[in-house]
């Protein structure tokens with residue numbers, strides 16, 4: 184059975200873009216493959232050395248994942264820092280990772296520019312920690328965004344390098360598959376570009392009804408179509424893309440028809456869109472809040488996920504130690 188793995192940096196709440204992107208793929212993947220999904224809390228120390236209530240925020244993120252339908256009975260869902268085995272593999276990989284190649288990584292150069300006073304060794308070796316995450320389970324497929332392509336290329340390098348160095352075939356080369364291929368790209372409401380936390384235009388799954396209404400009513404529009412059957416400008420197309428994602432097909436068709444006939448009123452469209460987003464998010468929000476409040480349950484899920492991950496990790500490490508020459 185092929186092994187799928189993905190890591191999520193604990194950067195904040197999930198928004199609609201995350202849901203229709205990564206989350207939808209994860210939900211499909213957990214039905215078909217042996218999946219490992221983990222929260223990369225150690226990675227966050229590279230930029231946030233004093234993470235504050237990291238246990239609480241990681242629990243909140245995990246609650247949102249469960250609320251979306253990630254199933255701890257199907258996938259191993261765990262917290263990176265609960266699986267210390269990854270550190271041993273990180274060390275072995277670091278012994279065969281070279282300063283030059285690490286310094287050339289675009290994400291390293293970017294971060295070094297953003298935080299010139301904290302160009303730490305963890306930042307430099309971010310790609311080896313990520314490779315250790317992946318190789319720890321000898322994963323075959325890693326669903327990630329395009330921005331992770333260079334890190335994935337390095338993970339493949341390190342897999343090949345380890346195999347060549349010790350004359351074995353312990354690690355398969357992990358294949359990345361771009362999430363953007365299958366996922367619906369959810370735009371922001373500010374007229375152009377995609378929805379994102381850093382773009383400041385996101386609707387979060389845990390936003391309440393009033394917040395969602397306010398965000399949708401503020402969405403950028405224009406003065407309306409001028410000729411029947413015209414092509415929608417980007418800002419308007421974005422509203423329709425969201426409508427397509429969360430509303431019933433006949434609702435979409437209704438507003439699309441109005442647009443075509445130059446009879447559309449954007450206020451009506453937005454009101455409908457807001458209500459449909461609220462209806463979409465409400466059950467997820469309720470489940471997420473309930474999970475997050477049930478600390479004992481969340482701790483059990485984390486422990487169960489860590490157990491599965493550590494078992495798989497132990498098998499890999501035993502072999503890695505043997506290949507290098509240590510006692511297995």
Ligand code: TRP
Nearest residue numbers: 189190191192223313316317325
């Ligand atoms: N670097 C990834 C990101 O920023 C997070 C990550 C850490 C990851 N380890 C991983 C992704 C292993 C996939 C596999 O999004």
